Amino acid sequence: xxxxxxxxxxxxxxxxxxxxxxxxxxxxxxxxxxxxxxxxxxxxxxxxxxxxxxxxxxxxxxxxxxxxxxxxxxxxxxxxxxxxxxxxxxxxxxxxxxxxxxxxxxxxxxxxxxxxxxxxxxxxxxxxxxxxxxxxxxxxxxxxxxxxxxxxxxxxxxxxxxxxxxxxxxxxxxxxxxxxxxxxxxxxxxxxxxxxxxxxxxxxxxxxxxx
Amino acid sequence: xxxxxxxxxxxxxxxxxxxxxxxxxxxxxxxxxxxxxxxxxxxxxxxxxxxxxxxxxxxxxxxxxxxxxxxxxxxxxxxxxxxxxxxxxxxxxxxxxxxxxxxxxxxxxxxxxxxxxxxxxxxxxxxxxxxxxxxxxxxxxxxxxxxxxxxxxxxxxxxxxxxxxxxxxxxxxxxxxxxxxxxxxxxxxxxxxxxxxxxxxxxxxxxxxxx
DNA sequence: GCCGTACCGTACCGTACGGTTCGGCTCATA
DNA sequence: TATGAGCCGAACCGTACGGTACGGTACGGC
Numbered sequence: 001x002x003x004x005x006x007x008x009x010x011x012x013x014x015x016x017x018x019x020x021x022x023x024x025x026x027x028x029x030x031x032x033x034x035x036x037x038x039x040x041x042x043x044x045x046x047x048x049x050x051x052x053x054x055x056x057x058x059x060x061x062x063x064x065x066x067x068x069x070x071x072x073x074x075x076x077x078x079x080x081x082x083x084x085x086x087x088x089x090x091x092x093x094x095x096x097x098x099x100x101x102x103x104x105x106x107x108x109x110x111x112x113x114x115x116x117x118x119x120x121x122x123x124x125x126x127x128x129x130x131x132x133x134x135x136x137x138x139x140x141x142x143x144x145x146x147x148x149x150x151x152x153x154x155x156x157x158x159x160x161x162x163x164x165x166x167x168x169x170x171x172x173x174x175x176x177x178x179x180x181x182x183x184x185x186x187x188x189x190x191x192x193x194x195x196x197x198x199x200x201x202x203x204x205x206x207x208x209x210x211x
Numbered sequence: 212x213x214x215x216x217x218x219x220x221x222x223x224x225x226x227x228x229x230x231x232x233x234x235x236x237x238x239x240x241x242x243x244x245x246x247x248x249x250x251x252x253x254x255x256x257x258x259x260x261x262x263x264x265x266x267x268x269x270x271x272x273x274x275x276x277x278x279x280x281x282x283x284x285x286x287x288x289x290x291x292x293x294x295x296x297x298x299x300x301x302x303x304x305x306x307x308x309x310x311x312x313x314x315x316x317x318x319x320x321x322x323x324x325x326x327x328x329x330x331x332x333x334x335x336x337x338x339x340x341x342x343x344x345x346x347x348x349x350x351x352x353x354x355x356x357x358x359x360x361x362x363x364x365x366x367x368x369x370x371x372x373x374x375x376x377x378x379x380x381x382x383x384x385x386x387x388x389x390x391x392x393x394x395x396x397x398x399x400x401x402x403x404x405x406x407x408x409x410x411x412x413x414x415x416x417x418x419x420x421x422x
Numbered sequence: 423g424c425c426g427t428a429c430c431g432t433a434c435c436g437t438a439c440g441g442t443t444c445g446g447c448t449c450a451t452a
Numbered sequence: 453t454a455t456g457a458g459c460c461g462a463a464c465c466g467t468a469c470g471g472t473a474c475g476g477t478a479c480g481g482c
Contacts, residue, residue, distance in 0.1 A: 031330030035469060046430045047471075057470065109330065111391075116327040118392035119242030119320065126392035134384055134391075165412065168383035172375045173345055175387055180322075180345075181329035181337035201376065205412055246439060257460045258441075268440065424482085434473075443464075452455085 012067065016053060019043040020067040023060065027109035034113070036060075058123045061113060065125055068110055069132035072101055082151040084210060088199055090144055095170045095195035098137060102175045103186045107133075111179060138163050155208045162206055169198040223278060227264055230254040231278040234271065238320035245324070247271075269334045272324065276336055279321055280343035283312055293362040295421060299410050301355055306381045306406035309348060313386045314397045318344075322390060349374050366419045373417055380409040 012020060022043035026034055036057060040047045054060040101107050111129060118126030138160070145162055148154040156162040172194075177184055223231060233254035237245055247268060251258045265271040312318050322340060329337030349371070356373055359365040367373040383405075388395055 032328070032333075033331075036471080037469075040431090044430080046432085048431095048473085049429060051471070052428090111387075112326055112330045115323055115390045117243070118390065119323045122243075124392070126390075130388065130391045130393055134388060164383045165380065168379035168381075169376065170379075171384075172379035173382075176322075177341065177345060179326045179329065179337075179390075180341045181335070182341055201416055204416060247441080248439075251461090255460080257462090259443085259461095260459060262441065263459090426481090427479085428477100429479105430475105430477080432474090432476105435471085436469105437471105438467105438469090440467090441465085444462090445460105447460075448458090450455105450457090452453100 011070070012063065015045075016063075017067065019045060019050070019053070020064045023064045024068060024106055024109070027064075027113060028105045031109050031112055058125075061117075061125055062123070062128060065110060065114065065128050065132070068106060069128075069136075072132070073136075082147055082153060084153055084203075084207075087144075087148045087151075087153050088203060091166075091199040091202065092192075092195050094137075094141055094144070095166075095198050096191055098170055099174065099186075099191045099195055100188075101133075102171065103178060103184075103191070108178050111175075115179070134167075137167075141166065153208055153210075154206050156206050165205065166198075166202050169201050170195065172198075222281070223274065226256075227274075228278065230256060230261070230264070231275045234275045235279060235317055235320070238275075238324060239316045242320050242323055269336075272328075272336055273334070273339060276321060276325065276339050276343070279317060280339075280347075283318075283343070284347075293358055293364060295364050295414075295418075298355075298359045298362075298364050299414060302377075302410045302413065303403075303406050305348075305352055305355070306377075306409050307402055309381055310385065310397075310402045310406055311399075312344075313382065314389060314395075314402070319389050322386075326390070345378075348378075352377065364419055364421075365417050367417050376416065377409075377413050380412050381406065383409075 019039070023034070023039055026038055026042055030038075036047055036050060039060070040050055043050075050060060054063055111133075114125040114129040117123055141163055142159040145154060145156070145159050145166075149156065149159075154162070174184065174186070230250070234245070234250055237249055237253055241249075247258055247261060250271070251261055261271060265274055322344075325336040325340040328334055352374055353370045356365060356367070356370050356377075360367065360370075365373070385395065385397070
């Protein structure tokens with residue numbers, strides 16, 4: 001269960017970024033009719049250019065996924081002097097950010113595309129999304145969990161297992177419901193509430209009683 | 212957050228079931244090239260028959276989803292005399308069954324299809340899958356939870372919230388990883404282990420101390 | 423002023439696929 | 453043995469879409 005590194009590639013030029021944003025916009029508004037024609041029209045560029053820059057449709061999608069991933073990287077969580085308050089605060093931030101990401105229309109659209117072609121063995125959008133989503137989050141959260149353990153605030157054997165529990169408590173059924181088209185009303189307040197109660201539950205399971 | 216009833220329709224004839232099984236097989240083996248031609252070839256029937264029986268491609272997919280759902284309905288969990296042992300045993304059964312379902316290749320393929328066209332507003336495979344998956348499970352688990360509460364074994368205000376926690380603890384990152392093409396080795400022993408520890412955690416959060 | 427480069431817009435090609443039509447086979451009923 | 457319903461297999465149609473080709477324009481370097 002090694003963590004895949006979040007793939008990094010040469011950043012696209014400004015014009016190319018505009019194209020990728022057009023793709024994202026199109027995904028969100030009409031995920032089905034994501035045709036090369038539509039992209040070219042929306043981005044005011046020619047299909048020839050699309051093919052020159054991104055090789056083929058798959059390359060365009062891959063670049064889009066990576067482009068979106070590159071700007072989701074949220075703030076880091078430095079292991080400052082940890083007490084139970086700052087730890088749970090950091091965990092809440094983490095949970096909140098994660099819930100905001102997975103409930104954003106861009107993420108939903110992107111995951112739909114990636115899941116769709118994970119069924120066809122060609123291309124590997126799925127693994128890219130996984131590497132930049134689930135596994136990137138794990139890589140960023142585990143140091144915090146381990147710092148919490150080092151500070152005597154948490155108790156667990158395997159940080160991977162602890163992380164997966166955290167993931168489940170935070171995400172619950174949200175992502176699958178959104179992906180399947182369920183319209184959950186999920187405003188910022190609701191997200192904060194859910195994040196807080198998930199952290200509370202996580203600490204109930206893994207927290208070390210402070211003597 | 213009303214629970215949608217699991218849609219029930221007239222059961223297909225034996226021949227029709229064979230066709231639907233062909234669709235399922237095709238989904239699993241090559242989810243992308245799920246064409247009407249391929250289905251007809253695999254089921255040794257004519258496209259004319261497909262269109263007569265199922266109206267159009269969408270009707271065929273809908274019937275397939277419902278057909279698959281109809282045979283997933285696992286055993287019921289009668290509220291026998293509840294003590295903590297039988298309750299946690301029932302919960303373990305539940306979790307095990309659920310994990311087996313979501314990790315089965317049929318379920319993965321089906322969810323991929325449903326998610327794929329949840330992006331296009333036409334058709335509502337997504338809601339059908341939700342109704343027969345996530346919500347059907349909820350409807351079947353909640354009575355058990357409430358029986359546990361009535362017996363003084365569990366403590367919670369809202370059975371929906373308690374269920375969603377259970378869902379998260381059991382499923383964690385499994386479904387999204389499988390949908391995105393991650394190859395988790397998930398044998399029966401692993402599933403039982405995961406189910407058991409999820410139930411243990413759930414009881415740690417919601418269990419009522421037995422005096 | 424001339425040329426090469428990069429790009430836009432559009433027309434075009436090939437193919438795949440949803441859906442329709444039709445000829446022919448089988449079989450049950452009369 | 454005639455008839456018709458039900459179905460198979462194959463040919464067919466229209467369209468949508470990925471990918472290519474090409475004419476035209478703007479611009480920087482010589």
